[in-house]
Amino acid sequence: MIEKVNPCHPDKVADRIAGAVVDLAYAAEDDPKIAVEVLIGHGVCHAIIETTANIDREAVAAVIRRIVGGVRPDIRIVPQDALLSENQKQGFRCGDNGIFKGMPLTDEQKALSRTARAIFARYPCDGKYIMDGSRLIICQSNADSAALREMYAAAEINPLGDWTGGTDVDTGATNRKLGSDMADSITGGGLHGKDLSKADVSINIYAFLKAQESGKPVTLCCAIGDDTVDGVPYADIVAETKNYIRSVGGFEKFAEWGLF
Numbered sequence: 395m396i397e398k399v400n401p402c403h404p405d406k407v408a409d410r411i412a413g414a415v416v417d418l419a420y421a422a423e424d425d426p427k428i429a430v431e432v433l434i435g436h437g438v439c440h441a442i443i444e445t446t447a448n449i450d451r452e453a454v455a456a457v458i459r460r461i462v463g464g465v466r467p468d469i470r471i472v473p474q475d476a477l478l479s480e481n482q483k484q485g486f487r488c489g490d491n492g493i494f495k496g497m498p499l500t501d502e503q504k505a506l507s508r509t510a511r512a513i514f515a516r517y518p519c520d521g522k523y524i525m526d527g528s529r530l531i532i533c534q535s536n537a538d539s540a541a542l543r544e545m546y547a548a549a550e551i552n553p554l555g556d557w558t559g560g561t562d563v564d565t566g567a568t569n570r571k572l573g574s575d576m577a578d579s580i581t582g583g584g585l586h587g588k589d590l591s592k593a594d595v596s597i598n599i600y601a602f603l604k605a606q607e608s609g610k611p612v613t614l615c616c617a618i619g620d621d622t623v624d625g626v627p628y629a630d631i632v633a634e635t636k637n638y639i640r641s642v643g644g645f646e647k648f649a650e651w652g653l654f
Contacts, residue, residue, distance in 0.1 A: 404566025496601030520559025535559030575652025
């Protein structure tokens with residue numbers, strides 16, 4: 395059983411904006427410290443940004459306009475906690491406590507991810523999709539329901555009827571669709587809007603990738619300040635996850651679909 399939402403779902407729009415702001419921080423510094431929270435809906439986008447990087451407010455506003463269009467940006471940029479920043483200067487150590495569980499993807503989860511992407515390629519608007527065994531539920535906004543029924547004859551298509559979707563209908567917030575991003579994997583924190591020193595990002599990705607490689611669940615625990623996790627130097631985990639983020643095109647692209 396799995397749900398996927400597409401990149402135009404309001405919560406994913408918030409994740410994408412947060413990811414794009416993290417991309418700005420990495421463009422300004424090699425290893426910035428940043429945490430971004432976004433709440434968007436009904437013509438307003440609130441963004442709170444804690445960071446060491448010198449990020450221009452207009453650059454953030456431009457990101458918001460590019461991703462979601464004509465909304466009013468409400469942007470607050472503040473420094474990250476000075477003591478935490480200072481403690482990271484001697485090398486990477488865990489930026490938070492956490493318990494993380496990476497789970498191998500099932501064939502069903504992979505299949506729904508492919509289906510969601512195929513529908514989104516045709517209808518790039520707010521949508522959400524569920525697969526539960528033989529039951530496929532497709533809720534796609536701004537779509538020709540009859541055409542979808544021809545494509546997916548056995549699926550339940552827009553069970554309540556046609557709809558418009560988007561941030562003028564629903565609000566979006568960062569890290570509210572982690573089930574869509576991570577399937578059965580479990581996190582003690584968020585996945586988007588943070589730099590790679592944060593365990594919420596790096597250890598989530600590390601545990602997930604290790605579970606796919608081994609085909610077995612991977613459960614990890616860390617404390618803020620740990621310099622090794624799973625017997626691996628934390629700096630190596632950060633380097634591995636940085637390569638992964640680069641491979642998918644950056645934090646904004648990572649936010650579009652999550653880990654699968």
